[in-house]
Amino acid sequence: MPGPLEGSVAAVTGASSGIGEATSLALAAAGASVALGARRADRLEVLAERIGERTLVRAVDVSDESQARAFIEDAHAELGGLDILVNNAGVMLLGPVAGASTDDWRRMVGVNLLGLLYCTHAALPLMGGRGGGDIVNVSSVAGRRADAGAAVYNMTKFGVHAFSEALRQEALHAAVRVTTVAPGFVETELQGHNVDPVVRRAMEKSREQIGEVLRPEDIADAILHAVTRPPHVCVNEVVVRPTRQSR
Numbered sequence: 001m002p003g004p005l006e007g008s009v010a011a012v013t014g015a016s017s018g019i020g021e022a023t024s025l026a027l028a029a030a031g032a033s034v035a036l037g038a039r040r041a042d043r044l045e046v047l048a049e050r051i052g053e054r055t056l057v058r059a060v061d062v063s064d065e066s067q068a069r070a071f072i073e074d075a076h077a078e079l080g081g082l083d084i085l086v087n088n089a090g091v092m093l094l095g096p097v098a099g100a101s102t103d104d105w106r107r108m109v110g111v112n113l114l115g116l117l118y119c120t121h122a123a124l125p126l127m128g129g130r131g132g133g134d135i136v137n138v139s140s141v142a143g144r145r146a147d148a149g150a151a152v153y154n155m156t157k158f159g160v161h162a163f164s165e166a167l168r169q170e171a172l173h174a175a176v177r178v179t180t181v182a183p184g185f186v187e188t189e190l191q192g193h194n195v196d197p198v199v200r201r202a203m204e205k206s207r208e209q210i211g212e213v214l215r216p217e218d219i220a221d222a223i224l225h226a227v228t229r230p231p232h233v234c235v236n237e238v239v240v241r242p243t244r245q246s247r
Contacts, residue, residue, distance in 0.1 A: 003031030004228045009082050011035040011075040013062050013119060014089030016043035018188030019138060022216035023086055025051065026224045032084065035075030037062070054079070062089045062115030063107075072122035081130055084227050085123045087116040088138040094199045097151050105152050112156035113163075120167065124176065132175030134227040137164045138219070139182045141239065145247060149199070157182075161237075168236060177234040179226040184241030186214040213242045 010027045014020035016038035024047060028034050033054035036044045041059035048055040056078050060071040076082040091111045093104040120135060127133030142150055143157030161180055168178035185207065207213060219240060226235040 003029065005084075006031030008032040008084060009035070009075065009079045010084035010086065010227075011037065011072055011082060011119070011123070012086040012088060013037045013060070013071075013115065014138075015047065016040040019183070019186065019216045019219045020086070020088040021047055022220035023088065023223050026217070026220040027084065027086075027227075028052075028054070030224060030228065033079045035071065035079060037071045038089070062119060063110030065114075065118045068115060068118035069122040072119055072126070076126045082123055082126045083130065083133045084136070085119060085127075085133070086136045086138065086223060087119055088136075089115050090138065090140075092140075092142075092153050092193055094150050094153060094203075095196050096149055100152070108152055108156050112153075113159050116160060117163070124171065124174070127176050128174040132177070132231070134177045134179065135167070135171070136179045136181060136223050136226060138223075139164070139180050141182050141184045141241060141245075141247070143180075143182055144239070149202070165236075168234070172234070175231070177226075177229075179223075179235050180237045181219060181222055181226070182237065182239045183214060183219050184239075184245045185210055186216060186219060188216055210242050210244045212244070214240065 010032045012020050012024045015024045015036040024034050028051045035056040037058050037060040038044055039061055044057040048057050058071045060067045062068045089111055091108050137160050139160040140157045142154050143161045146154040164178050164180040222238045222240050
């Protein structure tokens with residue numbers, strides 16, 4: 001029996017691990033052809049082998065506009081269209097503003113904001129020409145609440161929420177649905193981006209307080225739910241936290 005996404009084409013950024021990897025597997029299992037984009041092409045090749053046919057692998061740094069656009073356009077050209085874009089690529093580099101590396105700021109803005117913008121800008125006309133589609137922007141609960149030590153990361157994720165809502169209002173006229181997914185603490189490589197021992201201890205303490213944290217598959221389930229709703233239903237925002245995460 002065909003899956004709910006049979007005949008659809010999806011593009012997923014940050015697909016080499018974590019939420020992106022789990023989402024790619026979920027979309028493929030539902031019948032979609034999937035373009036896998038991330039910087040680590042070797043990891044993508046392994047994932048493509050797990051999925052089987054109907055995949056496209058591209059090494060891409062989404063903070064580079066030309067690479068981001070090429071990834072989206074290649075997905076459309078080589079897989080026969082574009083129905084779903086999951087903007088999942090993200091970087092989380094925490095710490096106080098005072099004394100911070102401004103290179104870290106540029107990296108977060110480049111990936112978390114500009115990368116999402118570049119991919120979306122390339123995808124919109126392709127989806128519009130196909131009669132509609134889904135854009136899923138993976139944000140964070142850090143896009144809904146700001147905390148000391150996460151100011152610039154908060155800024156990027158608040159930006160994702162604001163952009164997504166404005167885009168939803170614009171894109172609905174082209175039958176393009178926009179969904180923001182805001183995960184809480186998920187067991188991924190995101191925490192490993194931080195090398196500051198103070199930040200790492202704080203994250204470990206948070207994990208201990210929560211107990212069982214989310215798995216990437218939990219977020220992939222939420223994304224799959226949103227993109228398989230009937231055409232008249234748009235899931236605007238999904239917030240998924242571990243049961244014992246307080247904020």
